[in-house]
Amino acid sequence: MILILSKNQETTTNEVxxxxxxxxxxxxxxxxxxxxxxxxxxxxxxxESKRNCFFIDEIxxxxxxxxxxxxxxxxxxxxxxxxxxxxxxxxxEDYIIKTIESKKHINKQSTSHVNKLWILEQAKKADLxxxxxxxxxxxxxxxxxxxxxxxxxxxxxINGFRDYADSIMYTSVIEExxxxxxxxxxxxxKIEKDFEIRSFYLDGKIYSTAIISQNDEQxxxxxxxxxxxKPNRNVRYNLPKDVEEKTRQLMRSLDINCGSIDxxxxxDKYYFLEVNTVGQFLGVSTVCNYALExxxxxxx
Amino acid sequence: MxxxxxxxxxxxxxxxxxxxxxxxxxNVSELHSLELHELIEELKTSxxxxxxxxxxxxxxxxxxxxxxxxLEKEYGFITSGNWDHNFPPxxxxxxxxxxxxDIFIELExxxxxxxxxxxxxxxxxxxxxxxxxxxxSFDDFYEIDNHFKDSAIESIEIxxxxxxxxNEAFFQNLxxxxxRIHSLVFYNCQKAPFEVKDIFRFxxxxxxxxxxxxxxxxxxxxxxxxxxxxxxxxxxxxxCLHKKIGIDRNGNIKNCPAMPQSFGNIKETTLEEAxxxxxxxxxxxxxxxxxxxxxxxxxxxVCTDCRAYTEQTHINKSGLDTSKPLKCGYSPYTNExxxxxxxxxxxKAIKEYGMSFITELxxxxx
Ligand code: SF4
Ligand code: SF4
Numbered sequence: 317m318i319l320i321l322s323k324n325q326e327t328t329t330n331e332v333x334x335x336x337x338x339x340x341x342x343x344x345x346x347x348x349x350x351x352x353x354x355x356x357x358x359x360x361x362x363x364e365s366k367r368n369c370f371f372i373d374e375i376x377x378x379x380x381x382x383x384x385x386x387x388x389x390x391x392x393x394x395x396x397x398x399x400x401x402x403x404x405x406x407x408x409e410d411y412i413i414k415t416i417e418s419k420k421h422i423n424k425q426s427t428s429h430v431n432k433l434w435i436l437e438q439a440k441k442a443d444l445x446x447x448x449x450x451x452x453x454x455x456x457x458x459x460x461x462x463x464x465x466x467x468x469x470x471x472x473x474i475n476g477f478r479d480y481a482d483s484i485m486y487t488s489v490i491e492e493x494x495x496x497x498x499x500x501x502x503x504x505x506k507i508e509k510d511f512e513i514r515s516f517y518l519d520g521k522i523y524s525t526a527i528i529s530q531n532d533e534q535x536x537x538x539x540x541x542x543x544x545x546k547p548n549r550n551v552r553y554n555l556p557k558d559v560e561e562k563t564r565q566l567m568r569s570l571d572i573n574c575g576s577i578d579x580x581x582x583x584d585k586y587y588f589l590e591v592n593t594v595g596q597f598l599g600v601s602t603v604c605n606y607a608l609e610x611x612x613x614x615x616x
Numbered sequence: 617m618x619x620x621x622x623x624x625x626x627x628x629x630x631x632x633x634x635x636x637x638x639x640x641x642x643n644v645s646e647l648h649s650l651e652l653h654e655l656i657e658e659l660k661t662s663x664x665x666x667x668x669x670x671x672x673x674x675x676x677x678x679x680x681x682x683x684x685x686x687l688e689k690e691y692g693f694i695t696s697g698n699w700d701h702n703f704p705p706x707x708x709x710x711x712x713x714x715x716x717x718d719i720f721i722e723l724e725x726x727x728x729x730x731x732x733x734x735x736x737x738x739x740x741x742x743x744x745x746x747x748x749x750x751x752x753s754f755d756d757f758y759e760i761d762n763h764f765k766d767s768a769i770e771s772i773e774i775x776x777x778x779x780x781x782x783n784e785a786f787f788q789n790l791x792x793x794x795x796r797i798h799s800l801v802f803y804n805c806q807k808a809p810f811e812v813k814d815i816f817r818f819x820x821x822x823x824x825x826x827x828x829x830x831x832x833x834x835x836x837x838x839x840x841x842x843x844x845x846x847x848x849x850x851x852x853x854x855x856c857l858h859k860k861i862g863i864d865r866n867g868n869i870k871n872c873p874a875m876p877q878s879f880g881n882i883k884e885t886t887l888e889e890a891x892x893x894x895x896x897x898x899x900x901x902x903x904x905x906x907x908x909x910x911x912x913x914x915x916x917x918v919c920t921d922c923r924a925y926t927e928q929t930h931i932n933k934s935g936l937d938t939s940k941p942l943k944c945g946y947s948p949y950t951n952e953x954x955x956x957x958x959x960x961x962x963x964k965a966i967k968e969y970g971m972s973f974i975t976e977l978x979x980x981x982x
Contacts, residue, residue, distance in 0.1 A: 334713050335713050337713070337740070338714075338715070526703065528693075549623055549625065549690060550625075551623050551624045551641075551703060551706070552624055552703065552704050552705075552706060552707075553702055553703060553704075554703075555702070556702070602844070603625065603641055603844065604706070605706055605707050605708075605709065605844070605848065606707075607711040610711055610713075
């Protein structure tokens with residue numbers, strides 16, 4: 317039995333599930349708003365929510381896409397009992413999550429939130445080329461037009477902002493100095509790119525796509541700003557073998573076995589930018605005919 | 617030396633006297649000369665300077681213009697020193713999880729749907745096309761849509777005869793109460809009952825023609841589509857019948873209602889059983905590369921096929937009809953489109969299909 321942890325109506329999950337159905341592989345889909353209780357039957361542990369109920373030892377593989385297993389916590393009136401029971405429940409939950417993560421899996425609940433700064437350091441250790449970066453509260457050390465800034469958060473939008481297009485914090489080039497100090501922010505050397513590369517990584521296999529936009533001013537800095545009239549060209553690409561090997565090393569050191577990795581190609585160099593574990597990859601998968609949703613279903 | 621690299625999402629289909637360049641990312645195709653094709657081929661094995669060197673001064677200019685054109689269209693890019701071998705070719709494999717994706721039903725009696733509804737749901741069919749020889753009522757449309765409310769069905773397309781009860785309020789109501797109806801065509805309608813604006817979830821068309829099942833299978837430029845999934849399917853499979861199932865007016869299960877062979881009747885055979893008939897999938901892998909005429913045609917990867925109405929001139933070793941679709945008026949050898957129904961070479965087949973009325977109709981209207 318395959319366990320899928322995801323959001324309701326998440327497209328990528330839906331597409332993978334269609335393949336699982338065609339392959340007649342059995343699965344359980346857990347939504348983000350489900351809360352489980354831990355129970356036992358004849359010495360076997362099972363967990364139960366309003367929608368799902370299954371034995372932990374039934375699970376053979378796990379796809380951690382979004383959300384995660386959440387548990388109902390019981391409260392007790394006596395404060396000391398409550399503290400004790402809280403810890404008791406914590407270890408039971410921890411046991412369930414650890415047991416599930418020890419099965420064949422695609423990503424884990426415990427390593428799903430990646431720290432962009434930490435990853436850059438690990439990438440350097442794996443001997444990948446990383447553009448110079450620093451943190452600062454001011455623009456004193458910024459070389460204008462040669463430095464970019466971008467969010468270090470996973471979510472790059474601000475909810476409820478005027479309109480959606482304005483709420484996305486794209487990578488942007490710094491064109492003027494800021495007179496005042498501000499909250500500590502991330503700065504990075506701007507790389508003159510030939511093009512960007514997005515690589516999908518699954519258990520050691522790498523599927524890369526070149527995202528070509530050199531003819532296109534509007535998309536020069538960040539390809540998420542789509543110019544819909546003349547879309548960028550997304551075509552299959554092979555990273556050089558040594559870059560692939562270093563990427564594998566990096567992913568192993570981060571304990572992430574599935575994700576999208578962004579690079580910039582500049583001359584002979586391949587600059588590592590970031591790893592994204594929850595990103596959408598179906599778009600590039602489709603135009604390159606990589607059938608990644610099938611690869612995932614095969615793996616599970 | 618400089619080298620020209622063609623992007624892997626540019627598909628070039630060579631015909632007898634022209635090529636079709638399909639941009640599979642931008643979903644457009646363009647016709648070009650064999651000359652351009654030759655140049656593109658040379659650029660795959662020689663540097664730009666070498667290729668230009670093959671030509672005399674006058675032709676060199678033309679070759680340079682072609683090259684500029686390829687770059688302007690962003691069909692490729694230039695590298696120096698060598699081709700960029702990190703760009704691998706596109707894979708033309710076709711991946712699809714559907715058992716059956718389309719069902720085409722010729723409907724006389726709407727109760728037939730009760731019989732096959734469960735099979736449609738089980739097989740996770742995505743698209744339904746219904747041709748009804750009668751006129752359908754509001755309740756009929758509603759019932760058709762409602763049958764599939766808990767299914768994988770994504771779209772329902774219905775052809776119905778027109779009746780005068782059909783007015784704007786009818787569609788407003790239908791728009792509110794249905795979810796999967798995607799396209800409605802009313803034929804036999806002398807005058808559209810109101811001006812159709814683009815306000816419904818479904819597309820709506822009124823036609824004064826007396827549409828018959830035998831009107832299906834027309835080949836025309838306007839039906840061609842450059843779409844990666846469709847092209848990949850056409851490269852590997854039959855572009856009409858792959859993963860399609862049909863039911864004719866008598867309940868016979870076929871590849872499409874107009875095909876001759878029946879694989880059982882819905883009265884005693886389930887759709888699943890029919891699918892297992894050894895011949896059911898025999899046309900699924902017949903691509904245009906194996907079809908007479910089409911195999912020399914530059915449109916073969918963007919054109920849809922028809923196996924129900926063919927010129928009936930060729931049968932291959934496995935007994936499959938590999939003749940050109942009857943309703944194609946295009947010749948890949950002369951590059952001309954002609955009216956198919958009056959083509960003298962096709963009259964024998966037209967007679968056999970009992971379609972002489974189409975020939976007549978065309979003569980009258982011209
Ligand atoms: S085979 Fe011909 S008649 Fe049948 S569905 Fe295809 S195009 Fe239409
Ligand atoms: S010959 Fe006609 S039917 Fe055949 S591929 Fe060309 S346009 Fe299509």
